[in-house]
Amino acid sequence: MPNHDARALLTEALDFFNDHPRFSLRRDRRRNSYDLASRIEACLSAVPGPADPVIAEARDRWASSGFLRIDADEHVVTRDAQGYWVRAWVRIDPASIGEIDAVTAERYARALAALPDITRSILLAHQQDEQSIAQVAERLGLTTQEVERHIADALTRIGRAIGQG
Incomplete structure (x- = not known):
């Protein structure tokens, strides 16, 4: 440990x-x-005695960072050919690993349901069923430009709905 x-x-x-x-x-x-x-x-x-000056420098350098934290009781420093290493915590946004909060999930579901039927079916075929734009276009008898326009419209509407506070 x-x-x-x-x-x-x-x-x-x-x-x-x-x-x-x-x-x-x-x-x-x-x-x-x-x-x-x-x-x-x-x-x-x-x-151990006072923290290594390298730790103090690292804390100063990253104090304004919203994604990196060096614990107040950190005392471990290692050195290699490139410089010094100080242990720190990196914050990972839950959305970056696919987690979304309940409010955002609800907004997404409402926005998806509010899409016109054709736009929703095109988006879901492309995203969930992993069909290419060409496959969706062929299946629905549309041009690839029309499919792209539906996907862009869907993403814009959903983005606006999720961004509302």
């Missing part, structure tokens, strides 16, 4: 013991959490 994760686990355990100070230990009911909490505090207080 990485040191940072172990420290987080110990901090969580200490918080629990501080919230439940007379919590008895499972193996020996005569002992309570006081002794264990003091041992955890001693371990956590043995933090």
Whole structure:
């Protein structure tokens, strides 16, 4: 277990013991959490000296970033031929992995339902059934330009509906 994760686990355990100070230990009911909490505090207080200046530089550099976070208790720095590495967290937008919130999903469903039948069927054939524009055009007896126009119209309408607040 990485040191940072172990420290987080110990901090969580200490918080629990501080919230439940007379919590008895499972193996020996005569002992309570006081002794264990003091041992955890001693371990956590043995933090290395001040953070490496590289960490401070990384925090300054990325402070205004909305997608990168360097934990306040981070002390690990490694070096390779290209420079220094500081551990950080990267924020991933849920939409980038296909997650959408309930409000957006509802707006999408309403916008899709509000499309003209032909436009909706063209969009779904292309997106869900993975038919090419040429295949959709041939199946419906339309030109590829007409199919493209329907898809563009559908995406524009759906985009407007989802963007409404």
